[in-house]
Amino acid sequence: QTGSIKGKVSDETNLPLPGATVTIDGTTIGSTTDPNGNYAINNVKAGTYTLSVKFIGYITIKKSVTVSGATIENFSLLPESKSLSEVVVIGYGTQRKKDLSGAITNVTAKDFQKGVITTPEQLIAGKVAGVSVISNSGAPGAGSTIRIRGGASLSASNDPLIVIDGVPISNASISGAANPLSLINPNDIESFSVLKDASAAAIYGNRASNGVILITTKKGKSGKPVIDFSSQVSASKIPKEASVLSADQIRDYVKANGTAAQIAQLGTASTDWQKQIYQTGITTDNNISVSGATKHLPYRVSAGYLDQDGVLKTSSMQRITGAINLSPSFFTDHLKVNLNAKGAQVKQRFANEGAIGSAVSFDPTKPVYSGNSRFGGYWQWLNNPAQPGGPLKDLATLNPLGLLEQQDNRSTVYRSIGNLQLDYKFHFLPELHANVNLGYDVSKGTGHNIIPDSAASNYKGFLDTKGVTHRGLNNQYKQTQSNTIFEGYLSYAKDLKSIASHIDAVAGYSYQDFSITNYNFGNFAHDGTEQPGTQPVYPYDKPENRLISVYGRLNYVFEDKYILTGTVRRDGSSKFNPNQRFGTFPSVAFAWKLKEESMFKGITALSDLKLRAGYGITGQQDGIGNYDVISFYNLSTNTAQYQFGDSFYNLYRPGGYYALRTWEQTAATNVAIDFGFLDNRITGTVDYYHRKTSKLLNKIPQPAGTNFSNYIVANIGDLTSNGLELNLSADVIRTSDITWNVNLNATYNTNKITKLTLAPDPSYPGAPTGGISGGTGNTIQINSVGYSRNSFYVYQQVYGTDGKPLDGVYVDRNKDGIVNENDLYRYKSSDPKGYFGLSSNLNYKKWSAGFVARASVGNYVYNNVFSSSGTQLSVFNGIGILNNASTNLLESGMTGSFDKSRLSDYYIQNASFIRMDNVNVGYNFGKVFHNTGNLRLSANVQNVFVITKYKGLDPEVNTGIDNNLYPRPRTYVLGLNLSL
């Protein structure tokens, strides 16, 4: 009697697992699962067998099965948690995770943040110790500030290098795109590798100081075509409004404090201006992909369409993306080809974000509409209210809704990134590979900004040569970017069994060119009249820079216990002086797999133990000019001419320069321990690092009379940072019905500036930074020797016995009898001392649930909303209109008439917080459509809540200066995944 065994193999989320093998132990009989995860073994004699179910990256299941007739047996495989066989993408190659010696964190798709994620970097927010990813605003497609270990630089760029499928991309923003990364569809991404320490990153040389993020996109898999379709629909709302006085409150306040004329200005309406400018934003996101293989050609093709409306009216984004990956092999796998091409078109409408501040400030006793058609019908402040046709009040706050609805700022951006990678394994020496990588990243952004001539925002307009006024705006912009890369490297890997060693070596060459073309246009009124004098002197400008590099890495493993890695890169950069443009960046790292030592082998509870130590030198050359190592003369614009006699001359102006400029250099040490317990159900890593950046690219004052610029980016200064990182992951429950995984990461990071001037100068207060709103040219932060970067530089507020700040009274800290700039002191910093991420995923049969939370401790924020709109002067201002005020006015009672009050430490607030980024729940229906396909539904809430003492709208402010940020919405998402 023969029977059969049939069934389905699924993964931990109940999705089918195609390509898993099911074999009967002790025989060669077996089957492979089809794209729906089904297997069938026919013609099996009745009896009891042991079945083995295997899939790479998953824990093999062995189960005893008694066959009689048609037996059905389903399996659910669990991933090998932090699988030891996991392969991690490193610079120029891959490595088994267990052989890593540097601080590299790998995040794959299953661990990504869920919900509506429109820009790739948000996928790993809160997921990696030492990496903070903070969205810059709640606007559609807005970028994020990514800091790896807090960044190693001061006033130059602190952004990490991002490499997509082997193509290092430029950090330059693209005109018309809110964020260059928003042109990459997050759904196409397979994994992130974050290279955190110098030994991992130094192979990227003079761009590696702030860490490197390697993004790998999804590729085709062998087997029949699998179609994946996902669809999401979501609704976003602002979690809360900025706290301002209501119409009745402001009426009371003006009546109590104002003059008769001011009281007469009060209106009778009660308008909630913030309600007027915000909306519920609906977003749909649809993605489809087909992957599989025909003979020797694995492929994956995908397309996506995102349609997002912002919570601020008139902001939106539509994105169409397409990606193709082909990875054929030729000559019996001796030549592997990997072709990637990704394209995107993003159409965006940018709202006038000035409306956010206007909505806070606009008088709520005024109606939205005036009742007449002037200014498009929006109520505006006039010079003389008795003359409805008279001039607009100059400098008055403008109607927030008018600012939004009377601006049409739209862009269309195209971007394509792609590469062709050839990997040839030599026939005569198969250990040797030659790898050639040709890549490109091109983009084009165009847009226009149209404001009708009725709009109050452009009421002034300009006079043409006949003295006729032209109003409104009809401007355009255009930019193209083209980055190309050629890379070739040889790699050699060999097991030397006789000496129990394994070596792995890479040596290569790289040439990369970054070029941007910025087109210049004049300024046009809405009717198309060009403003006299604004015609550009040059039609375009084309800044460009290049890098030529050679690099190498040697990995040596002895007895599978001791791992030694050395890397070196030599970079030449066009940004520097010819005689000092080359730099060498070495690193070395050592790892010791203690678990393999006999003394630990016997401890069964301990499944992994590894020590790692590394040291390296990396560089940083971003955020500085391309050419200014010599002085160039630039011709002035047509509005910056000078008159001699009756003629106007365009001026030749020599520019500032710094001949000795070079990359900044970071020497970093990393010491770490990796551990695993209970068959790696609990794994963790603790990293300690110490970094010292020297030759800081730092804008410092020049001795007057020696340069054409009084401040120039020079290489003077040192910055040290120290940190401790912890990553813990636990499979708390691991049964066939229930799995529960929890991941916690924690980062402690401090930094201190140790040098800023050539010779030590205690009288030098430091370099001011952090411009604030209110007045002109005011700053609130400073970089000073002996203090943390971006320390606030403020007056010490004196408080009355009632606990309220005494207006205009500050501590005379140097006791010279005068309160002036010499009494400013450094108080707290916007950099957090610690930050945390906590993720949880729970699966119960067909249900899944999870959350991601983040927290930050010790970060302070300057509440610019309070300081600029929480004063009496903002209500009764010099312009002669009434404005609304932040409710802080009632608490502080500040008049705002003292210039120093905006620099008071009263406005520096503790912005430590806990934020629930995402809570999600899903249900897997399993087979639908006649036993094929798989359907999963999910629901998410993003930005669920924030716990903080911070008094403004949102404590998470990258710059540390909170000034009417586009609010981060709370988003409710419904999602569907269907695979066929």
Next chain:
Amino acid sequence: CTKKLDLLPTNDVTASQVYSTPEGYKQAFAKVYGAFALTGNKGPAGDDGTKDIQGIDEGTSDFFRLYWCAEELPTDEAVVGWGDVGLPDFHNMSWSSSNTFLTGLYYRCMYQITLANDFIRQSSDANLSSRGIKGTDADKVHQYVAEARFLRAYQYSILMDLFAAPPFVTENDPLGGPLPKQISRKDLFAYIESELKAIDAGLVDARGNEYGRADKAAAWALLARIYLNAEVYTGTAHYPDAVTYSKKVIDAGYSLVTDYTKLMRADNNLNKNEFILTINYDGLHTQSYGGATFMTHAPVGGSMPAADYGIAGGWAGLRTTKAFVNLFPGGASSADKRAQFYTDGQNIDINTISTFTDGYAISKFKDVKIDGGAPQSLDYADMDLPIFRLAEQYLIYAEATTRGGGGDAALALSYVNKLRARAYQSATTGQLTALTTDLLLDERGRELYWEGFRRTDLIRYKKFVEDTYLWPFKGGSKDGKGVESFRTVYPLPSADVTANPNLKQNTGY
């Protein structure tokens, strides 16, 4: 292969390209002048790459605007209501070495000196011959060089007056070379004096140059000005020299325009009979938020009708104090037509400096044409600002004579009476019969107010820091009070003291 790393900008050019033609020389020379009126290479304002001075808001970084703040705000002539950090320090007389405005002004002056030095260096005979600039082209460049030296001497005179002992660089100090040495106030005086005399032969005759460019009279006018103040700068008075040089200017053929109230207008280039040298602005071609734009926008607020001032709207900042109003007999309604106050809705007394309606406004600067016509732009002024005009030379002659400089007392009196005849629009009313130094200080106030003279005048008269003359909010006190004597000199900016260890900070700071 490394040749691929040699990249050049698309539009920017090197010195050898700029200075390869006579036209290039003139455009580079125009920058030496243009840096007086413009704040960067993009009008009215650009970004960090296009602005001239870093570390200060670009609109504020204009030469005349900053110089005006330093000269007028700590005096009886002006207050400003804005809360820009450090700005109220001027009338509070509490500035420190990190004051943004003083730092910006110092760097603006030093920047213009650095530009002049570069131009002079590029115009050496060796450079001219190697670039094939010869004949009349070379003659023109020589004339440019004389003017660049004048502009440099002028900027040094500002630094000498405000900061006393700045770093000293000339065309002989290469860019990026050793740290500049500090020069004492006395040595700087001697240098300026000798430079102005040395370039006399190279400058065009008085009133012989293109409008907007310096001639011999400009150099004499500057000599007369520094001689008048020589005692403050060097401890030694030079009144006879002040008499000599102001007389040379007066005799060069200038004349007063007939109506004082039309001096500061959009088309005041027509007033060149009185103007010896101007900073030239233009609403279309020379746009900045400083200079004439500042002078025509910042004083307008309250109920002042913007259209009367040729602007789209005022900035509601500048007013004056009661002490200044009282210099005019009869105050704001004086028969002296120089009393150009706007009083509707304004209180003569200042309660709160940030309130525009506290303190009378000044209506002397209007960007409308002399015939009342509209300017080219309502946002950027067309008006030119005189840095030397005949009236000042009359007053220098009168004061130096009265102080014993050996001039003709009757002539001195007649010069002052010329000003008063214009002021009262009468050959009889308002005429003086004798001069005293105190009377001349008041007369300078009435004639030259808001043109950038007051602080220097009060220091020369020992009334700036002393408690012998008080005005509302002097020293930050509502009734006024004296302050420390070291405040007759501004501090060197801490930024440069740090960057250049050769600099010794001024006493008291």
